[in-house]
Amino acid sequence: MLNGKSGVSPGTRARVEELVDRYGYRKLSGANRNNVVELVFRELESMWAVEIIRGVERVASKHRVGLMVSRFGLHDSPAPAWDDTVARRPNCVLSVAQLSEAEREQLQAKGIPFVVFGPTRELPDDVPSVGATNWSGGRAATRHLTELGHRRIAMISGPQDVLCCVARLDGYRSALKAAGLPADPDLVVQAKLTREDGYTAARDLLSRPDRPTAIFAANDLLALGVYQAAREAGLRIPEDLSVVGFDDLRAVSWVDPPLTTVHQLLTEMAIAATELALTLGRGEQAPQTGLEIATTLTVRESTAPPKD
Amino acid sequence: MLNGKSGVSPGTRARVEELVDRYGYRKLSGANRNNVVELVFRELESMWAVEIIRGVERVASKHRVGLMVSRFGLHDSPAPAWDDTVARRPNCVLSVAQLSEAEREQLQAKGIPFVVFGPTRELPDDVPSVGATNWSGGRAATRHLTELGHRRIAMISGPQDVLCCVARLDGYRSALKAAGLPADPDLVVQAKLTREDGYTAARDLLSRPDRPTAIFAANDLLALGVYQAAREAGLRIPEDLSVVGFDDLRAVSWVDPPLTTVHQLLTEMAIAATELALTLGRGEQAPQTGLEIATTLTVRESTAPPKD
Known part of the structure; x- marks a missing residue:
């Protein structure tokens, strides 16, 4: 028509x-x-x-x-x-x-x-x-760690010009506050959302004398970088270090140990x-x-x- | 025109x-x-x-x-x-x-x-x-294992109504033959191309008294199932068991240890x-x-x- x-x-x-049809x-x-x-x-x-x-x-x-x-x-x-x-x-x-x-x-x-x-x-x-719901997701991830009893919880955060990363970091801070824990700025490390950057950031965090007992990574790739840094530092997950990611890529249920993470219903x-x-x-x-x-x-x- | x-x-x-353009x-x-x-x-x-x-x-x-x-x-x-x-x-x-x-x-x-x-x-x-080149890929994977000195090399093969699986299995047999090794039919297990089936097949293979020292899996998902079975059996990769996959999914470079696999240039x-x-x-x-x-x-x- x-x-x-x-x-x-x-x-x-x-x-x-008719012409349209023919030609x-x-x-x-x-x-x-x-x-x-x-x-x-x-x-x-x-x-x-x-x-x-x-x-x-x-x-x-x-x-x-x-x-x-x-x-x-x-x-x-x-x-x-x-x-x-x-x-x-x-x-x-x-x-x-x-x-x-x-x-x-x-x-x-x-x-x-x-x-x-x-x-x-x-x-x-x-x-x-x-x-x-990035803010709620960041909050839930961090609350899971506070409820397990962690007090020194680091976050490897993504770039702060990316809205979802700002929201996840704010969710982290909100959960710390709700648990009555101080937000130590030294425990927040900015990184690009790659496995390599997660590795570098975690190596820094885990080499400190007062290293965190848990790390919330702003995405799963960062969390996989944390796995590698922990292995190299001789730290066992979760016995020596708890790790939470964000995204729930299919691959993170295959790694050892399978990753606790925030599931996005993509x-x-x-x-x-x-x-x-x-x-x-x-x-x-x-x-x-x-x-x-x-x-x-x-x-x-x-x-x-x-x-x- | x-x-x-x-x-x-x-x-x-x-x-x-003109009408077409307008209407x-x-x-x-x-x-x-x-x-x-x-x-x-x-x-x-x-x-x-x-x-x-x-x-x-x-x-x-x-x-x-x-x-x-x-x-x-x-x-x-x-x-x-x-x-x-x-x-x-x-x-x-x-x-x-x-x-x-x-x-x-x-x-x-x-x-x-x-x-x-x-x-x-x-x-x-x-x-x-x-x-x-599935046949060549299967042959290269198996030859890598024979050249490392393995003699009992199992294959977890995919469904034999899928052409690429037939080719990979034939490549495996061809490499064994080239290395002067017998093709023991007991060392070939058929499975669907999933991680779960790889786990089940590997659990069977690894529980045998004369278990293989190496497993070539017809794809990476199967290989990841082998990883899980090896962990549960207390076997270290690669010290106690060598594993080769097929596909080179991005995730297999993230697992511990990173997987040797046949890269498909998809x-x-x-x-x-x-x-x-x-x-x-x-x-x-x-x-x-x-x-x-x-x-x-x-x-x-x-x-x-x-x-x-």
């Missing part, structure tokens, strides 16, 4: 449709937009990309909407892939990449609704987003975000456009009461 | 293009096909899906072709997602899912070229495919497969349509000479 405009007679319209044009759905949801990453490196893709695919195929995946690197500016995304006029965009204001305005100008997945920066209230977050994006793509109002999906603490074998 | 047919006058053609039709590339490569999975569960997606995305964006990802479950028959894939008329299909003969015929009837990624079953010679395989699919999608001849990309052995710390 043509989209409601009426400068053409029914005869012409029929002829156009390779196809009708787009909705307001000139293709029947696809476009999932945009900045990088496809992360271990959790596939969990997000899985959730988006599930919802897209339920609604018989195609799923397009694209990526624009951190250092392409202006990114040709992004221009292609805009030019393809998808039904809606779900962006794991953090969109700049200019990019958001570009989508708005084209009438393409979008949802930001796991915002890493503060967004204006009117930008739809789906994230995890697939469920992706499902919620896609449903929201498709609702907006249909031009409908969504009941809410800013969601945080609750994290849960998965207790495995890397945590125990301190020895003394 | 219209696609070469000439039943329309230039004037009509211009008018169609929301867009030209498809090639013979009625959309400018996308469609990447089809049976399941999006595997840890290596993202490595494949990354390679496909890299090539697709280089050629300014969109990447569509879809999945049709093992038990949907007929699969609506598959019908949607065919109906979308992509430029070409890259299928990680194993296509049935009927599915291949459907694509052929629509003139949609396709490439099978990592074929798990024997395919007719005219079906384009890109895989890994991203490179995906790049080659996508280039091939796009070549066929342009209607061009490809220099070759059946490729195996060489595996390499990554030696880490899970292998050592046997104690006696």
